Amino acid sequence: VSEAVRLAARPADGRGRTGTRFWAPVPLHVVLIGGASCAMYAVSLAGVNQLQSANAQALAADRAPAAQAVTALTQNTDQVQAAVTQAQAALAKTTAQYDALTKRLADLESRLSTAASTVGAASQQASLAKLPTIHAAPAAAAPPAIHATSGASGAPLP
Amino acid sequence: MTASSGSLRLPAIQSGTTWSGSSSAGAVRRYERSAMGSPLRLQIHGELSATQGEGAWNRASEDIEATEQALSRFRDDSELTLLNRAIPRPEPVATTRRLYRALAEAERAWRVTGGWFDPRILRDLERMGYRGVPQGAAVSAADDDGSDARSTWRRRPWLVRHPRRHMIELLEPVDLGGIGKGLALRWAWHALSLPRSVGALLEAGGDLVLGGPTSDGGPWMVGIEDPAGAPGPLAVTALRGGALCTSSVRINHWVGDDGRPLHHLVDPRTGQPGGAGLLAVSVAAADPAWAEVWSKTLFLLGRSRMGDAARRRGLAAWWVEADGSLHMTPAARPLTAWTAA
Numbered sequence: 378v379s380e381a382v383r384l385a386a387r388p389a390d391g392r393g394r395t396g397t398r399f400w401a402p403v404p405l406h407v408v409l410i411g412g413a414s415c416a417m418y419a420v421s422l423a424g425v426n427q428l429q430s431a432n433a434q435a436l437a438a439d440r441a442p443a444a445q446a447v448t449a450l451t452q453n454t455d456q457v458q459a460a461v462t463q464a465q466a467a468l469a470k471t472t473a474q475y476d477a478l479t480k481r482l483a484d485l486e487s488r489l490s491t492a493a494s495t496v497g498a499a500s501q502q503a504s505l506a507k508l509p510t511i512h513a514a515p516a517a518a519a520p521p522a523i524h525a526t527s528g529a530s531g532a533p534l535p
Numbered sequence: 536m537t538a539s540s541g542s543l544r545l546p547a548i549q550s551g552t553t554w555s556g557s558s559s560a561g562a563v564r565r566y567e568r569s570a571m572g573s574p575l576r577l578q579i580h581g582e583l584s585a586t587q588g589e590g591a592w593n594r595a596s597e598d599i600e601a602t603e604q605a606l607s608r609f610r611d612d613s614e615l616t617l618l619n620r621a622i623p624r625p626e627p628v629a630t631t632r633r634l635y636r637a638l639a640e641a642e643r644a645w646r647v648t649g650g651w652f653d654p655r656i657l658r659d660l661e662r663m664g665y666r667g668v669p670q671g672a673a674v675s676a677a678d679d680d681g682s683d684a685r686s687t688w689r690r691r692p693w694l695v696r697h698p699r700r701h702m703i704e705l706l707e708p709v710d711l712g713g714i715g716k717g718l719a720l721r722w723a724w725h726a727l728s729l730p731r732s733v734g735a736l737l738e739a740g741g742d743l744v745l746g747g748p749t750s751d752g753g754p755w756m757v758g759i760e761d762p763a764g765a766p767g768p769l770a771v772t773a774l775r776g777g778a779l780c781t782s783s784v785r786i787n788h789w790v791g792d793d794g795r796p797l798h799h800l801v802d803p804r805t806g807q808p809g810g811a812g813l814l815a816v817s818v819a820a821a822d823p824a825w826a827e828v829w830s831k832t833l834f835l836l837g838r839s840r841m842g843d844a845a846r847r848r849g850l851a852a853w854w855v856e857a858d859g860s861l862h863m864t865p866a867a868r869p870l871t872a873w874t875a876a
Contacts, residue, residue, distance in 0.1 A: 520771050520873050521756055524749070527817055528760025529783035530573055530716065530740035 563750050566592040570599045571716055572609065573740025580750040581733035591727045595737060598726040602719040605633040606711045608657070608667040619657070619708040620671030627695070627702040633722075635701040641714050642694045644828040650689045651832040653803035654709035662806075663791060665799050667710075674708045689803055712799075713831050717780060717824030720744045724823075741783070744823045746776040756872060760785070762814035762855050769861045770853055773872035778823035782830040783815035784808075802835050812838030812857050819851040819870055 564579040566588070577595060579588050607613045614634045621628070630638075644652045660666070661674055669675070695704035711718075716739055724744045729735055734747030736755060745755045754775050758768030762785040772779065787799040802809030810816075816834040820826035829850055833841040838856055842864070845852040851866040861874060 518873070520758065520768055520875070523756045523758040523768065523771055524578060524745075525576070525736055525738050525743055525755075526741070526758040526760050526768055527743055527779045527781045528741040529762065529781065529785035529787065529815070530742065 564588040568596060570596070571603050571607070571719065571739060573716075574738070575599060575740075576736075576738040577727075578736040579729065579733060580735070581730075581748065583729070583733050591729055591735075594726040594728065595723040598723040599719050599739070602633060602637075602715065602722060605631055606637050606715040606718070608670060608710050608712070611668045615709070615711060616668055616670060618705055619674065620669075622671060622673040622705060622708055624704070627697055627704045630701050630703055632701055635696075635703060637711050637715060637718050638694055638703060638705070638709070639696060640718060640824060641709065641711055642696075644714060644825075645693075648828065648832045650803060651835050652714070652828050653689065654711055654714070655693055655707050656801040656803055656806070657708050657710035659801045659806040660710060660799065663797050663801075663808075664789065665787070665797075670708050685804060685806065713782070713827050714824055716740060716742055717778070717822070717827035720778065720823040742778070742780040742823055742827060744778040745774060754872075759817050759853050759861075760815070761859075761875075763859055767875065769855060769875050770863075770871055771873040772819065772853075772867075772870050774819065774870060777819055777821045778826040779817060779819045780823060780826035780830045781815055781817040782810075782827075782834040784810070785815065800831060800834055809835040810837055813841070814855045814857060814859070816841065816852060816854040818845075819867065 562580075562582060564583065564585070566577040566579075568575050575596070577592050579591065583591075603613070604610065605614045608616055608619070610616060614631060618628070618630070618634070641652075641654045645654070657670060658674055661670070693705070693707040693709070695706070697703065720737060720739055720742060721744070723739075724735075724737055724746075727735055727737070729747065731747065734745070734749050734755075736743060736745040741760065743757065745757070749755055754773040757772045757774060757779050759770045759772065759779075760781065760783065761767065761769045762783045764785065782800055784798040784800060789797055791797045796808075798808045798810075800808060800810055813834055816830045818826045818830040818833065820829065829845075829848075829852070833845055833850070833852055833854065836844050838854075841852075841854060842862065845864045846866075849866050850864060851870055853861060853863045853867055853871075855861055863871060
C-alpha cells in the first residue's frame with residue numbers, strides 16, 4: 378500500500394524529477410483483489426495439502442498389515458533357510474556315519490562268514506568224535522523243602 | 536510282642552524266587568482240624584506266644600465255622616440250604632452279611648467270567664450224583680436239558696440284591712462250594728489279626744493264603760500237587776504273599792450210572808463235566824476267592840482255550856494236561872522255583 382501511495386504521488390507524466398520514468402499507479406481495489414486472490418490460493422493450497430496428508434496417512438495405515446506380513450515372511454524365510462542349512466549339515470553327517478557303518482557291516486559280514494566256515498569245520502570234526510553212550514537220563518534235582526501243597530479239595534484229614 | 540500290634544493285610548501276589556537274608560530258624564506253630572470236608576491247617580512263623588497263637592487259630596476256626604454254617608450245602612441247617620429250599624420265594628428275604636457278600640461275589644464272578652463260573656450248576660451236580668443235603672424242590676424238579684434252552688438259561692439273571700438291608704431275591708438254587716472256600720480263607724485270614732512281624736499260611740483243602748515272613752527269611756515254598764497222585768509235587772512255587780488255589784479232578788471224581796467217568800467241575804454250557812484235556816489248574820492271585828474263581832474258569836475252558844485266556848488276563852497259572860505234562864503262563868514263571876523233570 379505504501380508503494381501504491383508513493384506511486385500515486387508521482388507526476389502525471391510518469392517522470393520523476395531526475396527524469397526517471399514511473400509506472401502507472403495501480404488502483405487500490407486491484408491490489409486488494411490480488412491480495413485476496415493470493416490468500417484464497419494459499420488457503421486452497423493448505424486444504425489440498427491437508428487432504429493429501431490425510432490420504433497418505435490412510436494409505437499408510439492400510440498398507441501396515443501387509444508390510445508387517447512381508448516383514449514376518451522375510452523373517453520366516455530366514456529361519457527356514459537356517460533350518461535347511463542345518464538339515465543339510467545333519468544329512469551330510471548322517472551320510473558320513475552311514476558310510477562308516479556300511480564299512481563296519483561289511484567287515485562284520487566277512488568275519489561272520491569266516492566264523493560260519495569255522496563252525497562248519499568244527500561240527501564235522503565233532504561228528505567224527507566218539508562219545509560214550511548214555512543209558513539213563515540223570516535224575517531231576519529233588520524239590521526244595523515246601524511249606525504246603527496246593528491240590529485237589531476234599532482230601533480227608535489223615 | 537503283642538498280638539494286637541497290627542494285623543496282616545491280604546497281600547498282593549509277589550514273586551519270591553529271589554531273596555536274601557539269614558536262615559535263622561524261628562519258631563513255627565502249627566494247628567490243624569477238619570473244616571468244610573477238608574483239613575484246615577495254619578502255620579505261624581515267627582515269635583508269637585502260645586496264647587497268641589491259640590487265639591489266632593481260634594479266631595480263624597470260628598470264622599471258618601461261621602462261613603461254613605452260612606454257605607455249606609452239606610449242612611441241613613445252613614443258611615444257604617434254607618434259602619435254596621425256599622425257592623421260589625415271592626418276596627425278598629433278609630440274609631446275614633456273610634451270605635449276602637458271598638452271593639454278591641458269586642454273582643460278580645459269574646458276570647466277570649462271562650458265565651463260565653456259574654453257581655447254578657447245583658442242579659447238574661445233584662443230577663450227576665454229587666449230592667449234599669436235600670436242597671428243595673427247585674433243585675430236584677428242574678431239568679435244564681428240556682425245553683429251556685441252556686444258552687438262554689446261562690444269561691438269565693438269578694440274583695436280585697437290595698444292599699442296604701442285606702435283602703436278596705434268589706431266583707434259582709445255587710452251590711457256593713468253590714468260591715465259598717475261597718471266601719472262607721479270605722475272611723479267616725483277616726480274623727487271624729497277627730502282627731506284621733509274623734508270617735502265616737492258612738490252608739483249606741488244597742487252597743491256601745499266605746503272607747508275612749517265613750521262619751527262615753525266604754519265600755513261602757508251595758508245591759503244586761501231581762493230579763496223577765504221585766507223592767511229590769510237580770512244581771514248587773515261591774511266594775511272598777497272596778493265595779494259591781487249585782481246581783483238580785484227583786479226588787472228586789466217580790463213575791456215573793451209565794459208566795461214564797464224572798467229576799465235580801461242571802461246564803455250565805452243557806451241564807456235564809468240563810475241562811477237556813486237563814487234570815488240574817492252579818492259579819496264584821492276591822485274593823483266595825478270585826484265585827478259586829479263575830482256577831475253576833480256566834479249567835472249564837479246557838486245554839485248547841485256557842492258555843490264551845490266562846495269558847490275556849495276565850494270570851499266574853499252572854496246569855496239568857491229560858498226558859501229565861505241566862504248563863504255565865508267563866506270569867507264573869517268575870513264581871516258579873522248581874519243576875519236576
